[in-house]
Amino acid sequence: MIGQLWFVLGMLAVVVLARGLGERLGVPFTILLTLAGLVYAVLPGPKLELEPEIVLVLVLPPLLYSTARRSSLLGMRANLRPIVSLSVLLVLVTAFAVGALVALVVPGMPLAVAILLGAAVAPPDPVAALSVGRRAGMPPRLGVLIEGEGLLNDATALTTYQVAVAAAVGSGFSWAAASGQFVWAVVGGLAVGAAVALTIRAARPWLADPLIGNAVSLAAPFVAYLLAEEIGSSGILAVVIAGLMVGHDAGRDETGASRLQTGAVWQFVDFLLEGFVFLLIGQQLPSMLAGLRSEHDTGTVLAAAAVTVATVLLVRPLWLVVTQSVPAWLNARLGKEPGERLGGREIVALSWAGTRGVISLAAVVAVPLTTADGSPFPHRDLLLFCTYAVVLVTLVGQGLTFAPLLRRLRLPTDAAEAEQVRNEARLAAVDAAMVTVDDLLAQGQIGPQLAEALRANLSARARRHQARIAMMAEAEDGGISWSPGYEQALFARRAVIDAQRQELLRWRDSGRLPDASLRILRRELDHEERTLPDR
Numbered sequence: 001m002i003g004q005l006w007f008v009l010g011m012l013a014v015v016v017l018a019r020g021l022g023e024r025l026g027v028p029f030t031i032l033l034t035l036a037g038l039v040y041a042v043l044p045g046p047k048l049e050l051e052p053e054i055v056l057v058l059v060l061p062p063l064l065y066s067t068a069r070r071s072s073l074l075g076m077r078a079n080l081r082p083i084v085s086l087s088v089l090l091v092l093v094t095a096f097a098v099g100a101l102v103a104l105v106v107p108g109m110p111l112a113v114a115i116l117l118g119a120a121v122a123p124p125d126p127v128a129a130l131s132v133g134r135r136a137g138m139p140p141r142l143g144v145l146i147e148g149e150g151l152l153n154d155a156t157a158l159t160t161y162q163v164a165v166a167a168a169v170g171s172g173f174s175w176a177a178a179s180g181q182f183v184w185a186v187v188g189g190l191a192v193g194a195a196v197a198l199t200i201r202a203a204r205p206w207l208a209d210p211l212i213g214n215a216v217s218l219a220a221p222f223v224a225y226l227l228a229e230e231i232g233s234s235g236i237l238a239v240v241i242a243g244l245m246v247g248h249d250a251g252r253d254e255t256g257a258s259r260l261q262t263g264a265v266w267q268f269v270d271f272l273l274e275g276f277v278f279l280l281i282g283q284q285l286p287s288m289l290a291g292l293r294s295e296h297d298t299g300t301v302l303a304a305a306a307v308t309v310a311t312v313l314l315v316r317p318l319w320l321v322v323t324q325s326v327p328a329w330l331n332a333r334l335g336k337e338p339g340e341r342l343g344g345r346e347i348v349a350l351s352w353a354g355t356r357g358v359i360s361l362a363a364v365v366a367v368p369l370t371t372a373d374g375s376p377f378p379h380r381d382l383l384l385f386c387t388y389a390v391v392l393v394t395l396v397g398q399g400l401t402f403a404p405l406l407r408r409l410r411l412p413t414d415a416a417e418a419e420q421v422r423n424e425a426r427l428a429a430v431d432a433a434m435v436t437v438d439d440l441l442a443q444g445q446i447g448p449q450l451a452e453a454l455r456a457n458l459s460a461r462a463r464r465h466q467a468r469i470a471m472m473a474e475a476e477d478g479g480i481s482w483s484p485g486y487e488q489a490l491f492a493r494r495a496v497i498d499a500q501r502q503e504l505l506r507w508r509d510s511g512r513l514p515d516a517s518l519r520i521l522r523r524e525l526d527h528e529e530r531t532l533p534d535r
Contacts (some may be wrong), residue, residue, distance in 0.1 A: 005027065006399075010276075011276060011279050012272075014027075014279060015034075015271075015272070015275030018232035018277070019271070019280055027400060028125065028132060028133070028482075030274060030278055030357060030358070030395065031396055032279055033275055033279055034396060035056055035396065036455060037104075037285075040279070040286035041118075048337055050308055056362075057225065057226075060158070060362050060366070061225040061235070061239045062218075062273060062357060063270065063359065063362070063413060064155075064221070064236060064240055064243065066266045066270050067154070068239070068241075068244045069246060070247060073247075079148060079416055081300055082323075082342070083149055083152065084142070084152075085319075086149040086153065087148065087150075088152065088317045089125055090293055092122075094118060094122040094311070094312065094315045094316070095115060095117065095119040095160055096115060098122070098307075099116075099118035100245055106300055107300070109382075110123055113378055114236060115160070116161060116165055117387065119157045119161035120363040120383070121360050121386070121387055121390045122153070122312075123150070123156070123157040123158075123360065124149065124150060124353065125150060125355055125356055125357025125358060125359055127150075127357060127358075127401070129353035129354075129402060130147060132238060137413050139506055142349060142411070151462070154236070154240065154359050155236060157235035158234070158359070158363060159182065159185050159236060162184060162236065163400060165368065168526050170371075175478070177534060186236035186508065188233020188234065189235070189236070191238065191242055192224060192231070192233065192242075193228070193238035193239065194242075194245065195227075195244040196220060196224040196227070196242040197242045197244075197245030200220060201249050209258075210262070212260075214261055217246075217262050218265070220242055220246065221239045222245075224238040224241075225238060225239050260527075266327070266387060269446065274357075274358050277358050277361060279360070285388070289385070290383035296379075301385060304382055305389040307384040309386075309390050309393050313354075313388050313393075313394075315335070315350035316349070316354045317348075320342070345411055348409060349405065349406060349409055351399055352405055353397050355395045355402075356387075356391045357391060357395055360387055360391055361387060379396050419468070420468075420469055426461075427462060430458050430461055433458050437451050437454045437458070467486075468486075
């Protein structure tokens with residue numbers, strides 16, 4: 001027991017080190033963890049075996065729920081057609097293309113098992129692409145497309161995956177049965193996810209305590225998943241729908257303290273789960289390779305991996321070209337106005353943003369060890385190897401080259417426009433606050449002196465926002481510019497906050513301020529610092 005605890009602590013140290021090194025190098029830490037897991041796999045030492053049921057129930061639901069909470073329903077609605085094309089149709093095409101081709105090159109592989117592999121490798125993981133792209137100045141619209149695709153494609157792929165697993169574990173693959181099961185999985189998952197989200201919305205008045213709100217938030221993905229699985233529908237889709245709706249409603253009837261704490265908790269959950277999954281997957285390689293050598297010849301293994309990787313890499317750009325070119329050609333033939341479409345450079349960028357990651361790995365590890373009759377699940381080690389190959393090629397290869405590609409493409413960025421909209425929204429919020437102050441004064445709930453102080457504070461904020469709006473309007477090439485005066489103001493505000501922290505610590509160390517009071521005062525300064533832009 002003690003040895004296992006030290007082993008887990010060692011893994012945590014590797015995850016933390018990869019995170020810090022990734023920040024310094026400007027690369028997603030998941031790339032470094034993939035390489036670390038690969039290195040550890042060939043080193044002597046203890047290995048932890050992953051139980052499929054643990055991954056399916058304890059890892060996937062919170063990862064998907066956290067991603068869904070951060071997604072924008074309005075942004076997805078504004079780009080609904082391309083997002084549906086990428087996250088539903090492209091995923092299905094990729095899953096069935098991989099399944100059909102792998103079934104051809106691997107003798108005796110059932111179609112259901114091959115489609116299971118296709119469903120596992122079909123959904124791109126947006127985390128690496130978004131992390132790199134935002135540093136490299138990727139246009140916000142592409143970010144919305146990648147983020148929206150990364151959410152809904154998980155639901156599409158994993159619902160297909162669950163249907164394929166049921167067919168592979170049971171009596172075999174039937175198009176009629178699989179289609180009916182898919183429809184029920186979608187309908188039931190949508191209903192359960194919406195029911196869980198509406199229940200949380202109704203309970204908001206009783207969740208004002210941040211600890212209670214966090215407890216409910218952490219339980220929500222598991223409740224949605226288990227309820228949907230109980231009725232034979234897609235627990236994965238239920239989790240995604242619940243997360244989307246809860247994230248969209250987060251501003252209603254939720255205290256600021258609860259919202260800040262919940263966001264921090266989910267960020268930490270993501271960090272730990274992603275880190276441990278990438279390391280644990282690497283540790284499965286020795287046993288996986290041993291199983292491959294006993295079941296398949298080297299040529300079959302390499303052919304299956306090559307076909308899987310090639311299909312994943314080629315289907316995406318082909319799909320983007322076809323779905324952008326054909327509608328434009330049809331509109332021209334019919335004399336209709338052409339709709340908004342992606343340019344050639346945007347298609348190249350989106351094609352290279354198809355990195356696979358933790359969802360693909362977790363899904364394939366969650367494949368059952370045995371079928372319904374107790375026999376070993378067919379070709380399970382080959383599925384693991386092909387998925388790992390796809391993740392290695394896309395996450396490491398595409399992830400490390402995505403930023404140089406974006407810089408060479410020189411895509412126009414409208415970051416200044418987005419920042420201008422945010423400042424206009426801040427200015428509108430200040431105007432609403434001014435009206436409220438006038439109303440409170442007219443109703444006699446506050447006095448003239450307090451009203452004047454509030455107006456002075458709000459006016460100062462309004463002037464700052466107006467100055468930023470004017471600055472953004474003059475920005476060149478859509479980039480955000482920082483004037484020397486603004487940078488000096490940020491530096492001064494941070495210096496003032498740090499000076500206050502140091503003085504509070506001196507008061508505590510001299511015995512004049514209790515620790516409980518220090519924590520309260522320090523929390524006030526922390527909240528003030530959070531309102532400042534990133535360094």
